[in-house]
Amino acid sequence: MLTATSPVTRAGLDAIALKPAECDVSNAESLDVETIVIDYEGRSHLPEPAVLESLAETADLFVTTPVRADGFDPLGDETLLETLPDDAGRVLVAGHAAYLTDDERARAVSPRLGAALETDPEAWVGTEGLERIAMATGATQFELFSRSTERELRSLRRAGFDGRISVYAPAVFTDDADEILGAIGPYLARRRPVSSALPEGARTDASAQGRAREILLEAADDYALAGPEADVRERTERLREAGATTIVGYPARGLDTVLE
Structure with a gap:
């Protein structure tokens, strides 16, 4: 149960996503949150089985598994699945090209999603780049937050989609422009x-100036949950009203910023 003092609670988030290349995810055992999502950043950064087991004992654990990647390919090598806790959920994604080999990138996504859902029908499906395929599965949708998310959520609900929809967004709990751009400026860019829209060669971090700075700070409202906790909470409440069932935040300034 989340406490009244938790930054996660104050901001209205339901879950936290962690990048194992950036932090020691075992520290999340003390995180006051009900759901943890471990992002996939390549095979070498997949947490040890004992770490995942421990996290699964403290929260509902989900692990992002790219269906085109060796180790998670339901039509080929899926040996990495054996390293996941039995009670860990999965987020099925195509897989970011940066973490895949040429052979893996060439693999068809649709049949692999279908095969994975046959064995794990409770998995979430990441929609980035394959929205129609993901929607056709009927599984929990894992949406990347953007300026159009609220509108799309309302449209889906009006069209009769009654499945679960999780929304993922970088989260920065501050109104300090330099802190925001330092944490998510390159992501926004x-x-x-x-x-x-950015001027060619413009800096995209806290050192951004002029028009580039204006564009990036406007984009922080469109593509991230950035601002004081109360402001972020207003955004998360609007997302729920529009139809989101789970709001997943990635603490872009570091895990320690949500470990109160």
Whole structure:
């Protein structure tokens, strides 16, 4: 149960996503949260089985598993599945190209999602880049937050979709512009509409100036949950009203910022 003093609770988040290349995920055992999602950042960064087992004892654990990657491929090598706790949930994704080999990138996604869901029907399905395929599965949708998320959620609910929808977003609990850009500026700059609007060669971190700084700070509202905890809570409540069932925040300033 979350406490009244938890930053996660004050911001209205339901879950926290952790990147094992950036932090010691075992420290999340003391995190006051009900659900933890471990992002996949390559085979070498997959936490040890004992760490995952321990996390699964303290929270509902989900692990992102790219269905095209060796070790998680339901139509090939899925030996890494054996290292996951029996009670850990999965987030099925196509897999970011940066973490895949050429052979893995060439593998078809749709049949692999279908095969994975046959053996794990309770898994979530990441929608980035394959929204129609993900929707066709009927599984819990794992949406990357953007400026259009609220509108899309309302449209899905009006169209009769009654499945679960989880929304994932970088979270930065501060109104300090330098802190926001230092934590998520480069992430914002990679979003296509932002990238196309930025001046060529512009800095994208806390040192951003002029028009680039204005664009990035506007993008922080469109692509992240950034601001004081009370402001973020207003955003998460609007997402729930629009149809989201779970709000997953990635603590972009570090795990220690949510370990109160």
